[in-house]
Amino acid sequence: xxxxxxxxxxxxxxxxxxxxxxxxxxxxxxxxxxxxxxxxxxxxxxxxxxxxxxxxxxxxxxxxxxxxxxxxxxxxxxxxxxxxxxxxxxxxxxxxxxxxxxxxxxxxxxxxxxxxxxxxxxxxxxxxxxxxxxxxxxxxxxxxxxxxxxxxxxxxxxxxxxxxxxxxxxxxxxxxxxxxxxxxxxxxxxxxxxxxxxxxxxxxxxxxxxxxxxxxxxxxxxxxxxxxxxxxxxxxxxxxxxxxxxxxxxxxxxxxxxxxxxxxxxxxxxxxxxxxxxxxxxxxxxxxx
Amino acid sequence: xxxxxxxxxxxxxxxxxxxxxxxxxxxxxxxxxxxxxxxxxxxxxxxxxxxxxxxxxxxxxxxxxxxxxxxxxxxxxxxxxxxxxxxxxxxxxxxxxxxxxxxxxxxxxxxxxxxxxxxxxxxxxxxxxxxxxxxxxxxxxxxxxxxxxxxxxxxxxxxxxxxxxxxxxxxxxxxxxxxxxxxxxxxxxxxxxxxxxxxxxxxxxxx
Numbered sequence: 001x002x003x004x005x006x007x008x009x010x011x012x013x014x015x016x017x018x019x020x021x022x023x024x025x026x027x028x029x030x031x032x033x034x035x036x037x038x039x040x041x042x043x044x045x046x047x048x049x050x051x052x053x054x055x056x057x058x059x060x061x062x063x064x065x066x067x068x069x070x071x072x073x074x075x076x077x078x079x080x081x082x083x084x085x086x087x088x089x090x091x092x093x094x095x096x097x098x099x100x101x102x103x104x105x106x107x108x109x110x111x112x113x114x115x116x117x118x119x120x121x122x123x124x125x126x127x128x129x130x131x132x133x134x135x136x137x138x139x140x141x142x143x144x145x146x147x148x149x150x151x152x153x154x155x156x157x158x159x160x161x162x163x164x165x166x167x168x169x170x171x172x173x174x175x176x177x178x179x180x181x182x183x184x185x186x187x188x189x190x191x192x193x194x195x196x197x198x199x200x201x202x203x204x205x206x207x208x209x210x211x212x213x214x215x216x217x218x219x220x221x222x223x224x225x226x227x228x229x230x231x232x233x234x235x236x237x238x239x240x241x242x243x244x245x246x247x248x249x250x251x252x253x254x255x256x257x258x259x260x261x262x263x264x265x266x267x268x269x270x271x272x273x274x275x276x277x278x279x280x281x282x283x284x285x286x287x288x289x
Numbered sequence: 290x291x292x293x294x295x296x297x298x299x300x301x302x303x304x305x306x307x308x309x310x311x312x313x314x315x316x317x318x319x320x321x322x323x324x325x326x327x328x329x330x331x332x333x334x335x336x337x338x339x340x341x342x343x344x345x346x347x348x349x350x351x352x353x354x355x356x357x358x359x360x361x362x363x364x365x366x367x368x369x370x371x372x373x374x375x376x377x378x379x380x381x382x383x384x385x386x387x388x389x390x391x392x393x394x395x396x397x398x399x400x401x402x403x404x405x406x407x408x409x410x411x412x413x414x415x416x417x418x419x420x421x422x423x424x425x426x427x428x429x430x431x432x433x434x435x436x437x438x439x440x441x442x443x444x445x446x447x448x449x450x451x452x453x454x455x456x457x458x459x460x461x462x463x464x465x466x467x468x469x470x471x472x473x474x475x476x477x478x479x480x481x482x483x484x485x486x487x488x489x490x491x492x493x494x495x496x
Contacts, residue, residue: 047495047496050357050358051357052354052357052358052495052496053495053496054495071362072360072361072362075359075360075361076360078358080355080358080359082351082354082355082358084350084351084355085350085355086350086351086354086355086356087296087350087352087355088300088346088349088350088352089350090299090300090302090303091299091300095299098295098299099292099295099296099299100292101292102291102292102295103292103293103356103359103360103361104359104360105360152358
């Protein structure tokens, strides 16, 4: 087994939204960023992996186990951070440990206490007195304290300040150090993924745009800068979307090396994940960003 | 499953303490009025509501979604709620019965046997109440169930009142006693049907 997660041709239809034929895989020892605009289908994808919603078609395997047929076995080995903590405001971290000890066989109170110390969370402080950052940290501490092999995080860094975000990203990097564990991390803060992700899966409007390693995305995609006149000479099949500005025009292209040769003399800069996302989303709405 | 029950009791700790305090007030009222059945029935009604409170917390914090992302089956979640409800009903009836028996009964006209009958009837009613309320929460959510549960409590009373007003003969003491003696099996059936209905609804629910 080289892949921790395999998603094959998974579909799920709701009224007004459909996740269509999604396939991707996460190898061992990797962090995969799941990106897309709000409502693109990131959370739906995570819920399907966790069998919180039923898929209409396709297969999902975690550790080579079917996520529905062998659900409990799968869930013993994964740690999950959702957009909300899940525990009542009346509880404290010590209560959470007591509960989790009786849910996860491999729960380690000592590991949990270490994380609490690291995150500066008091055992007896009630959750209602936590900041949003503290709640996320507690959620991460819970997800990590039963020695999981796979972490699934749904927008863990949204609404957090850069210092806390950086701490969380470091923790995720530590988690995959032994090259046996992996992370699936959904976010629309693409700069976080530029720092830590190995693979990027981009979902837009329920469809898979791409799922590939981050380096190849950064190598291939580019922003071509030209005047409006020059833009007229560019092959429309080479561009995903474009935007006009006061100096001329910028267009997202899918093959930087080829564009360098084909359009000699025009500047082609590397595209950030945010730009790629923006151009794809806007392109579908009419081509211009 | 144990973890789910511990979570519920820890979450309800404050509410249970409030209920116990109210129980003391009911006992004081019952003591003043010399009617122990009042303390038993009021305490049982209040404790039955705690399951609703627990599920309301779950809904607010999106607990079910979180719990089901852990090694916890949907069946375990449903069983844990029925266990919680049955435990709370049993504990409240036992507690209020014992307190009433020791404190109020000596100064009341009621016999120990009569008080036991009241306690048993209240326990049966609370089990039927739970059996209606839990599937309703799984199907319609906590808020709509609050309205339904008022109906569950009020409708039988209105029905009996209407029957008695319309001249239909009410069952006598003998018949009521017979009904109570026969009650364990139908009540077990009601709880069982309720559990499987809840489980079916919960198995098909998406979070």
